[in-house]
Amino acid sequence: MTEFGSQLSKERAVRVWDPLVRIFHWTLVAAFTIAWLSAEELSTLHEIAGYVVAGLVAFRLVWGFVGGRYARFAQFLKRPSAIMAYVGDMVRGKERRYLGHNPAGAAMIVALLVALSGTAFSGWLLDEPDRRAMLPELPQIVAPAFADEDNEYGYGGEDMLEEMHEVFANLTLLLVALHVGGVVLASFRHEENLARSMVTGDKRAPGPDDIV
Template identity: 65%
Template sequence: MIRVWDIFVRIFHWSLVAAVAVAWLTGDEWDDLHVIAGYVVAGLVAARLVWGLVGGKYARFSQFLRAPGTVLAYLRDVLARRERRYLGHNPAGAAMIVALLLVLVGTALSGWLLENPVRLAQMPDLPQIIAPAYADGNDDRDRDEGGGSEIVEELHEVLANFLLILITLHVAGVVLASVRHRENLARAMITGDKRTPEPGDVV
């Protein structure tokens, strides 16, 4: 076995799983806990972005981020059942990490704006092509405080639902890779260890 995932990556991963689960389950019932979970998610994502620049080899974005063409080629190999084993993140997994981080940032930011109406009021006016659909046309204050809030709330819900889709795809990818390469990737994210590289593996 070889150590791949450092302690920070493992703690980040499972803490994020817990925080997102709490945020999802408390969205309509316990506002205070939902807000706290949102701040935890935001803090974890910020820490991961920093660690992606200064962390260990397999935690760094420079090690696992691939060009779109490489990701597509890897997905074609998956369909043809000839994909190579990656010691770190494979190209599809790396693309999923980027997508998850972006959606988490958008979800946390929109939630942060909704938490305090003053933050929405300080935002620039919403594009006029969208705002009139939510405004009654009587005054600008209604548009800013009502329409703006509705738009951001809708965005928050859309991003949260899209996050669930990405998580489902992520779990499916982990299961598929675990079966294909005879390696429990979920356990590896707990222990940090994976099977030592074999001929043909990408390290």
């Protein structure tokens, strides 16, 4: 690209993602990956990564109210009808380009935050037995005859939490796969590298048909 072309390209780019959103995004990717890979063998590393994920989710919830324009929930969250309409447009290949999060991407952010919160919270409860006392009594899924001498069940609260933790983690992994697929599709449809924009913070300036 010539110097003129490079300069013109920069002039046509606009800053969308602030530095904290970008740091949050890639740190969360790293933390969740580490937590997933260390789940079976490296319990200490798994717990540390889990706490990092929990802290990042808490930060994003706060930043969703006080952050920059395109980081705020009020800017990108849409009603279910708008989300379904956008998905329908995607199926027909007629969806409009959004400078920030599109309605489907916004719904995915909410789903990921919920799944990550469930994963982190259930993991936190599993970390210390005393923390489970804060919860209502979990359903008994074995007969009382299997209770031990202390009237505790060999398969009960802790096992139920472990299952919940795994379900939330697997759900998060599925949502991540869908998210990556959506990013690839949107990048192809709108001819811009969305992953790179989450590194640089810049996206192509909006055209007359784009939504800002």
